[in-house]
Amino acid sequence: MKPIAPVAVLAAAYLLVPLLLGGNAYLMTLLVSALIIAGIALAWALLGNLGGMVSFGHAAFFGVGAYTSALLSMQAGLPVLLAIPLGGLGAALAAVAVLPALRLSGPYFALAILAYAHIFRILATELKSLTGGSAGILGIPGLPTLGGLELGSRNGQYLLVLTVVLAFIALYRAIWRSDYGLALRAMHDSEDATRVVGVNSTLLKAAMLFVSAFMTGTIGALNAHVINFLDPDYAFSGAWTIVPIAAAIFGGYRTLGGPLLGAIAVYLLDQLLFKALFPSGHQIILGVLLGAMILLSPNGLLPWISRRLQRRPATEVRHAAA
Amino acid sequence: EEFVVGSQIPLTGSLARVGNGMLEGIKVAVEVFNARNTGNTIRLEVIDDESVPAKAVAAVEKLAADKVVALSGGYGSNLIGPASEAAEKAGLTYVTSGGVSDELTRRGLKHFFRINNNAGYAKAMAGLFEEMKLSSVAIVYSTKDATEGLAKAVAADLEAHGIKVTLHAFDPAITDFKPIINKVRLQDRAEGIAMVGYENDYVGILRAAKVLKPSSVKAVVGVWSLATAQMAQEFPELMPQVYGTAMLPFPVEFKSEAGRQFATAYERLYHKEPDYLGQFGYVQSMLLFEAIDRAAKNGTLAKGGLSEELRRTDAETIIGQVTFDANGDNPHFSHRMGQHQNGKVALVWPDAEATAPKQFPGVPW
Amino acid sequence: MTELILQSLYSGLLVGGAYALIALGLALVFGTMKIINLAHGELVLLAAYVAYTAESQFGLNPLASIPFALVIVCASAVLVYLLVSRIRVNRELNSLILTFGLGIILTNAVLIVWSANIRSTSSAWLQDAVVLGPLFSMRSEVVFFVLSLALAGGLWWWLSRSWYGRAVRAVSSNRDAAKLMGIDPVRTELVSFVVAGVLASVAGVAIYSSSVIQPALGHALTIKAFIITVLAGIGSMPGVLLGAVLLGVTESLTVTLASSALQELAGMVLFLLVLFVMPNGLFGGARRRG
Amino acid sequence: MLQLDNIAVRFGGLNVLTDVNFAMETGEVVGLVGPNGAGKTTLFNVISGLVRPVSGRVVFDGRDMLRAPLYQRARAGLGRTFQIPQPMHELTVRENLRVAQRFGRGRVDEARIDEILDFLKLRPKAQADAASGLALSELKALEVGKALATEPKLLLLDEVLAGLETHGKRLFMQTLLALRERFGIGILIIEHDIETISNLCQRVCVLDFGKVIADGTPQAVFEDPQVIKSYTGGAAHA
Amino acid sequence: MLEVNRVRAGYGAINVLWDLSLTIREGEVTAIIGPNGAGKTTLLRAIMGLIPLSQGDIALHGDSLAGRQTWSIARHGISLIPEGRLVFRDMTVEDNLTMGAFPNSRRAGVAHNLARVYELFPRLAERRRQLAGALSGGEAQMVAIGRGLMAEPSVLLVDEPSLGLAPVMVQEIFGILERLKAEGRTIVLVEQNTHLALSLADHVHLMQAGRLLLSEPAPRVDLQRLHDLYFAR
Numbered sequence A: 001m002k003p004i005a006p007v008a009v010l011a012a013a014y015l016l017v018p019l020l021l022g023g024n025a026y027l028m029t030l031l032v033s034a035l036i037i038a039g040i041a042l043a044w045a046l047l048g049n050l051g052g053m054v055s056f057g058h059a060a061f062f063g064v065g066a067y068t069s070a071l072l073s074m075q076a077g078l079p080v081l082l083a084i085p086l087g088g089l090g091a092a093l094a095a096v097a098v099l100p101a102l103r104l105s106g107p108y109f110a111l112a113i114l115a116y117a118h119i120f121r122i123l124a125t126e127l128k129s130l131t132g133g134s135a136g137i138l139g140i141p142g143l144p145t146l147g148g149l150e151l152g153s154r155n156g157q158y159l160l161v162l163t164v165v166l167a168f169i170a171l172y173r174a175i176w177r178s179d180y181g182l183a184l185r186a187m188h189d190s191e192d193a194t195r196v197v198g199v200n201s202t203l204l205k206a207a208m209l210f211v212s213a214f215m216t217g218t219i220g221a222l223n224a225h226v227i228n229f230l231d232p233d234y235a236f237s238g239a240w241t242i243v244p245i246a247a248a249i250f251g252g253y254r255t256l257g258g259p260l261l262g263a264i265a266v267y268l269l270d271q272l273l274f275k276a277l278f279p280s281g282h283q284i285i286l287g288v289l290l291g292a293m294i295l296l297s298p299n300g301l302l303p304w305i306s307r308r309l310q311r312r313p314a315t316e317v318r319h320a321a322a
Numbered sequence B: 001e002e003f004v005v006g007s008q009i010p011l012t013g014s015l016a017r018v019g020n021g022m023l024e025g026i027k028v029a030v031e032v033f034n035a036r037n038t039g040n041t042i043r044l045e046v047i048d049d050e051s052v053p054a055k056a057v058a059a060v061e062k063l064a065a066d067k068v069v070a071l072s073g074g075y076g077s078n079l080i081g082p083a084s085e086a087a088e089k090a091g092l093t094y095v096t097s098g099g100v101s102d103e104l105t106r107r108g109l110k111h112f113f114r115i116n117n118n119a120g121y122a123k124a125m126a127g128l129f130e131e132m133k134l135s136s137v138a139i140v141y142s143t144k145d146a147t148e149g150l151a152k153a154v155a156a157d158l159e160a161h162g163i164k165v166t167l168h169a170f171d172p173a174i175t176d177f178k179p180i181i182n183k184v185r186l187q188d189r190a191e192g193i194a195m196v197g198y199e200n201d202y203v204g205i206l207r208a209a210k211v212l213k214p215s216s217v218k219a220v221v222g223v224w225s226l227a228t229a230q231m232a233q234e235f236p237e238l239m240p241q242v243y244g245t246a247m248l249p250f251p252v253e254f255k256s257e258a259g260r261q262f263a264t265a266y267e268r269l270y271h272k273e274p275d276y277l278g279q280f281g282y283v284q285s286m287l288l289f290e291a292i293d294r295a296a297k298n299g300t301l302a303k304g305g306l307s308e309e310l311r312r313t314d315a316e317t318i319i320g321q322v323t324f325d326a327n328g329d330n331p332h333f334s335h336r337m338g339q340h341q342n343g344k345v346a347l348v349w350p351d352a353e354a355t356a357p358k359q360f361p362g363v364p365w
Numbered sequence C: 001m002t003e004l005i006l007q008s009l010y011s012g013l014l015v016g017g018a019y020a021l022i023a024l025g026l027a028l029v030f031g032t033m034k035i036i037n038l039a040h041g042e043l044v045l046l047a048a049y050v051a052y053t054a055e056s057q058f059g060l061n062p063l064a065s066i067p068f069a070l071v072i073v074c075a076s077a078v079l080v081y082l083l084v085s086r087i088r089v090n091r092e093l094n095s096l097i098l099t100f101g102l103g104i105i106l107t108n109a110v111l112i113v114w115s116a117n118i119r120s121t122s123s124a125w126l127q128d129a130v131v132l133g134p135l136f137s138m139r140s141e142v143v144f145f146v147l148s149l150a151l152a153g154g155l156w157w158w159l160s161r162s163w164y165g166r167a168v169r170a171v172s173s174n175r176d177a178a179k180l181m182g183i184d185p186v187r188t189e190l191v192s193f194v195v196a197g198v199l200a201s202v203a204g205v206a207i208y209s210s211s212v213i214q215p216a217l218g219h220a221l222t223i224k225a226f227i228i229t230v231l232a233g234i235g236s237m238p239g240v241l242l243g244a245v246l247l248g249v250t251e252s253l254t255v256t257l258a259s260s261a262l263q264e265l266a267g268m269v270l271f272l273l274v275l276f277v278m279p280n281g282l283f284g285g286a287r288r289r290g
Numbered sequence D: 001m002l003q004l005d006n007i008a009v010r011f012g013g014l015n016v017l018t019d020v021n022f023a024m025e026t027g028e029v030v031g032l033v034g035p036n037g038a039g040k041t042t043l044f045n046v047i048s049g050l051v052r053p054v055s056g057r058v059v060f061d062g063r064d065m066l067r068a069p070l071y072q073r074a075r076a077g078l079g080r081t082f083q084i085p086q087p088m089h090e091l092t093v094r095e096n097l098r099v100a101q102r103f104g105r106g107r108v109d110e111a112r113i114d115e116i117l118d119f120l121k122l123r124p125k126a127q128a129d130a131a132s133g134l135a136l137s138e139l140k141a142l143e144v145g146k147a148l149a150t151e152p153k154l155l156l157l158d159e160v161l162a163g164l165e166t167h168g169k170r171l172f173m174q175t176l177l178a179l180r181e182r183f184g185i186g187i188l189i190i191e192h193d194i195e196t197i198s199n200l201c202q203r204v205c206v207l208d209f210g211k212v213i214a215d216g217t218p219q220a221v222f223e224d225p226q227v228i229k230s231y232t233g234g235a236a237h238a
Numbered sequence E: 001m002l003e004v005n006r007v008r009a010g011y012g013a014i015n016v017l018w019d020l021s022l023t024i025r026e027g028e029v030t031a032i033i034g035p036n037g038a039g040k041t042t043l044l045r046a047i048m049g050l051i052p053l054s055q056g057d058i059a060l061h062g063d064s065l066a067g068r069q070t071w072s073i074a075r076h077g078i079s080l081i082p083e084g085r086l087v088f089r090d091m092t093v094e095d096n097l098t099m100g101a102f103p104n105s106r107r108a109g110v111a112h113n114l115a116r117v118y119e120l121f122p123r124l125a126e127r128r129r130q131l132a133g134a135l136s137g138g139e140a141q142m143v144a145i146g147r148g149l150m151a152e153p154s155v156l157l158v159d160e161p162s163l164g165l166a167p168v169m170v171q172e173i174f175g176i177l178e179r180l181k182a183e184g185r186t187i188v189l190v191e192q193n194t195h196l197a198l199s200l201a202d203h204v205h206l207m208q209a210g211r212l213l214l215s216e217p218a219p220r221v222d223l224q225r226l227h228d229l230y231f232a233r
Ligand SMILES: Nc1ncnc2c1ncn2[C@@H]1O[C@H](COP(=O)(O)OP(=O)(O)OP(=O)(O)O)[C@@H](O)[C@H]1O
Pocket: C287, C288, C289, D011, D012, D014, D016, D034, D035, D036, D037, D038, D039, D040, D041, D042, D043, D083, E127, E134, E135, E136, E137, E138, E139, E164
């Protein structure tokens, strides 16, 4: 893409959107929700594209991040903006428990991590004294006001979540373009081949798991302070896994921008358009959309768009590092 | 003048069934209210929150943007919590009966109102057991929030009355209850089984009990969604003698004019017997609409006086007396207990409301 | 105590049989095509609702409704396959989102057609108690346990002994090589989807007969089936049966010896432990390296 | 520089290697031959760390390697190829070499990569995807390329010459010998072509049923009646 | 009987075969030789329909095979023993071999043919219950060859059968091919070992860079000239 394009997109996201839509709390709420999903989708795609691991349990990290941050801010009284990254760290810490699963591959890994999500959910339900059990936590403090910017307002939430997601994209891109990114991609389907040329694949995979868990946990923490509420079923809901996966694949999980684009497209189309047309049957349309997308453009929306726009190959992951 | 009332309610997703049930009652309330010719009419705007908290918040914000005057709806404490906070921010009155968690009314919200609560259910269930003079009760409950809270409250109440209680929590995902009931049969040797869960749990527990036939048990008591017409019709084998909370007997007999009005409208719209979800949805909405009417007439509605108007409510309704305290809770709320008797549901507790004596001891097997 | 434990083992065994029934179809399609059919649970559910309609409208015993369920569910399975077979790129991941979309469509279609109310059989015959000494169960559980055994055995025979079954495995192992043997991969895969549809039909009727159904159940069924498939070792039908029974027994023993609130936890911990000891599941063969 | 003591490997009930003792010096070129399924590739797997023996010792460059993970052995200077080529599927040919160089050797040197590409005649395919787009012989060349890019001290070659045209084989052997001269690396090569082995190696080791049945100069080994019976079938003089 | 007529084929945008024409005669052994990357394997894949022809036609007994699916070509009695093994890794050795007889017309002879293959490769008999994915390179090659023989094809295409086999086994394989030739089967042999190939062949085609450079009856082939042509780039 020409350098102008990303700048234009950024300017639109930071200036145009709040200026034009900022007055509409409903739209901004939808956007924030979409960005939350985009953040998880991005972390999921990172683990898949770089770590070569498909996860069916990112809800595990999302929930741990959310609970960590909520509890730190409420019980230890930490400032919310400090508690959020600590939520990410908490999720990364939880990923330590997941390390044994790195020995597993393919669907075995995918489901092992799903099992972790279930286990964490049950622990959150059972550890009543800490988490409040199934009653959950109401009244989680919202985002603070920082230098005059009211982060707790819908616009503030939008700007903060957007910034975090973009920062994650930048991190993802940096890893991808490094030699480590190359080695990580090399491991897919050929782990032994990569190890006999000197790559410490276990370490690299573990690192990707931590990064992905951190991202997901941070997003989970952000969401907790946006929605001000948590309970085990919600925090570890399978929806935090499956919707981002759908969004990532829909947008093009092999591209940097695909998960973000996919999440926003799917969420907004569903909530704004389909729901308005068919108030209670709109999910059917969403299903049709997902299926049709895969049949029409198997690489996802972003590659499809860039093909249309530029008649040039999309900036797909595998070519980006050349 | 026409006022728009919003309803954020789960019509799809895990709470679809209860959400739809409550919505039926809300719609009946609109019908009945508009037919009264008070000079004001109500139009309903419904948004499905898909059983997802974030979408519930978005729904409230959309409704606020569409200039609704108040909200009636919501199901599930985890959806009502964030949604009612969004409503509070928008200064919108929020009336519900879909979440019994005590937390909801402890938040000190100015615009939040609820016509039912945990305590009312616990009172009814424990009251029935105490009346039976059982020596021991096994409480089998789902680890969900509402059920767990209720089970604990009932347990405390029973123990205070010297009844021996054993608690069996179960994960909502489980389908085979035989191992639990077998513990009740062989270890607890309890005289009563209290079920605190949802329909699918009741069916599972009752089936397991019918298979194992614990001989010590003299009564099986559940809570919501159990002593209903629907259960009587769909599971005739399982229901005989089973107790559950019920506001109305089945077939419905209303003593009051208000009740008859509700039942006729309900049957005209849905061609079936009204159930408890519909009743609660109806009552909460009716109280709200009446408050809107009053506020509109004395001119406080536009000035944000609706919540104060609603707080002044003191009404005898088809679920009993309703008033609201400072937190929006209804201190009068107390449930009644029904029992499945010969394919019908009779009210058996409290005595004042009873339509038939309870068949005791009695179990479905 | 022994009586409790015996009953618990027996209950776990029967529940395991039901789990296996739900998982077999998913395991077949996954094992032979590397396609995770996220709509599998919905197909099972569809069969259950067909049984419900047959019973409530026409008074048919659920067992007698199996043929109707077969027709409808197999047709749906064929439809799913026809769509999946159109995926040209990255079939393993893309089929995931396609079948997820189909699952959403089916769930909501079921919701619209049958409403959100819970349903279950009212057949007294199926609900009757069957008592074997100290062991109690519902008749439907026993009936479907036996069916489950028979189907797992039949499936195992089909895959390992019949020409068509072996062809199915050959296609999954190496598509090009299979074509060179004269195998039409599309037809073979279609056949395995139809067989999966048959299994889903029986599973659906079993669920309708022994427990309670509602529209949102499909997704949970898929996950359960998936977990058992992986626990079994992908592609192994005896593994599915063993894994499912192991899971069922672990869960019921947890209820008996500890608390039923921990039953899911125990199941998941068992799953992880098995995988950590046997990274390819109970019956998954290890691959040669180098 | 490489020493194997009493290596034994079992798979299930199958003894694939029993009591294998073997040693080679820096700069030596040794041929490893034997019937199909004798355990040659398995021995490579033991040396490079893919298979853990039930007993025995692997010493390389004075270090006990038995517990060392794969990547450490590679960094220590053990380079290997796979009999069934295992390219890094998602990368191009050039990227394959780059990863090997960056992680096996420690730093990237594009000039060296070009040199390797030229030597293996892979230059025209440098941008091709490794997984699709290469003929079998090219995949084998890529195997060698990856191993060379790590700058090994000992090169383990598993049937890399099989399927090469006669002339290509000769060229290849010459370059290998040149490499040995220039960098003093040792080569252990599995090959079924007796002529090639005889020309290339000073020493040949024969495995049969997981045991070393002969070890010596090519002439001596290929005249051993046991070797003729189980392996060459009298083809040595063809 | 098998006519390859001005065929162009390749992989996506990369074309490999350039207007290649050749004839394979019934009952003969036709050797196709040529340097690495000449397109020999690609030709065999094109005949089997594994890659589409962008131009030209391939006909068996006058019936066009172009556009036909691989499995239907295989059922027509053409069988390929592929290079690079292509075995069913997740199936046992015995199941691998059995799959060779998948076409209906071949199933009757399974037991007999299986016994014959085991006789040829005793090593496979020992390993019959082992998953093919765990075999050694040479053993897998035996499986691929044995599987090809199970089909009793009327036309057998063999891609580098000697690859990875120990010298004794190579002799065995060529013995088998010799016998098949004697039975009157049509064989197309791609082989790097020119010496061996020529010893068996009736007719020789030399390919280079996707074109046919030379086509001669085997007895007339001059090794030296062949050698020169090989490297005339
Ligand atoms: N993971 C495994 N499981 C079971 N058997 C195995 C495994 N790996 C290797 N084998 C067996 O060990 C034996 C030796 O295999 P290996 O690959 O070392 O032979 P090789 O000498 O390299 O033969 P070739 O010349 O055919 O390549 C073979 O019979 C093979 O079937």
